Amino acid sequence: MKFISWNVNGLRAIVKKNFSEVFEALNADFFCLQETKLQEGQIELDLPGYHQYWNYAEKKGYSGTAIFAKEPALSVRYGLGVEEHDTEGRVITLEYPEFFLITCYTPNSQNELRRLDYRMTWEDAFLAYLTELKQQKPVILCGDLNVAHKNIDIKNWKTNQKNAGFTPEEREKFSTLLAAGFTDTFRYFYPDAEGIYSWWSYRFNARKNNAGWRIDYFVVSDDLNERLLDAKIHTDIIGSDHCPVELDLK
Template structure:
């Protein structure tokens, strides 16, 4: 069975739903599973066309704070189970984690915290990331197949930012953040995009300031990671940099569970 997934930080689902670029993409995409981050709305607050989509079942995790954070997953594929959060009260009030279990894998749709100006939320982010990694390691040890997607709010390597020297010390490129992605990979998880493309200038986020997108002065913050045991099931992974509507663009993954692995 071939499964196509897409992930996109929409920077507010109500705002993006007012843009023709979004509907051009949404109405014509062929994804089996769509993941949105930074939804910033409850299901009852969004346009009916997005709240109840005929082809998809939809699941939301909303922040307690109104108009903040939040994730949503739309699926054409039958789910086995759906849960929200990491099970840690102090980390779960912002609606950042949606865990959807399918027959062949467990999907994590995550909007990772931003470490903030002057790294004011770095401790919270590190605690969030470490708790997540503990959970992923445990599930991996049980033989579960895992797909972890979303806006990680981390650019991993110098190749993932347009001007590495200038980005040093900035939120999203701090040593502690980048080291966590090293830990994720050391634990046996694979950055699927880099399986296919190791070139420069592949970004998923561009600041609205200084016409950054037109200059492709961006960062790669959005990922699909999988556990190494299913890397042979990965058929493709891509960045849809020609899709507009947000300061992020969508990223994609295609899996085939007809193959071995």
């Protein structure tokens, strides 16, 4: 099984570029999107052979997630079931016989860390949600988790320690997630790989200079580790400020 996750930073914009070509070339069983930035009825995607699941933010042109799946889900949940966290279209959970698949667009702590306190509240609620699911069956989590975990996950780690996405608080929450029985699949296969990122700022020629961050992930509950085949980061695929990431599972 092939899983793809991609923060498209505006689906309507990327559809005018190369979305259909990338979608067809990757030919995933499950294709997960973050930051779709649209409302219901604003786009009509013709994806033969795929079931479409969408979660929209109440605020127009903001956030949003989607999953396109070759197999229909047994059940679908939108959000965490916590009103405080469920107005921005950030989470979709699909249930299948052997696992839960979750796509997530984690809230950014923003400039001057204006939203860091909210981010910490979100992290606790999200971990509680994942832990509850994990008690029922294995979990596959993907998405833009808006954190570079280790120094090797970011180009300029020394100068970014007080910036959103690389604060000690955010990194510690990711460590706590892993300690709760989850695996960062890219690091499972490539524990020491450096210079491989999934997001680059549009400023300062960041992508050209590979001044990036690895903030897009596939994280699985540890009971799936023996089924892991590979984890990839498609740094060559353009169209967004993020590139797609992939998980291959037996």
